[in-house]
Amino acid sequence: NAGVTQTPKFRVLKTGQSMTLLCAQDMNHEYMYWYRQDPGMGLRLIHYSVGEGTTAKGEVPDGYNVSRLKKQNFLLGLESAAPSQTSVYFCASSYTGGGTEAFFGQGTRLTVV
């Protein structure tokens, strides 16, 4: 049982390049989330999904897009990377909303130069 798996773990991008971060969960969870973690800022919600085929904006959605074509996968895209998007990105999933806890991936460290 792998839980939540993020790919890749590390990436360096040049300004203006695009990339996609993949999150996969094998727990049959309905809800999935993308967060970014920056020093002193905690975790900020970028986008989330409450089920296959649905997505919604979080606190800091600008510059990112997401897709949830399959229940087990949640993709985060950067169309034109900027240095301000240098961060550690975490994917999480939970069975539902409400009182169910979220399970986190190991993170992706992204540097935009």
Next chain:
Amino acid sequence: AQSVAQPEDQVNVAEGNPLTVKCTYSVSGNPYLFWYVQYPNRGLQFLLKYITGDNLVKGSYGFEAEFNKSQTSFHLKKPSALVSDSALYFCAVRDRGSTLGRLYFGRGTQLTVWP
């Protein structure tokens, strides 16, 4: 708007002493409350949660937390700290009355336990 405050960026305690990591919240309805721990270069791990019932909830690794509705707080506690408890701790909240399911996190508190 939902928000979570962790008023202390750092907490330092000696091994064997009790520890408290503070969390206060602001939500429009009644909250579900969570604590997570993050070790260096790792993802967040769930510690405990408050759903309903007893205001004192017990979780993993000997941690517990007390829900105080009047003070809108959910402080994390442990009677006797261990050096291995040193990590970054996050409080999180989800609005019980919302169908959106958003999970909001505080900024985190770095706990250091000295031997």
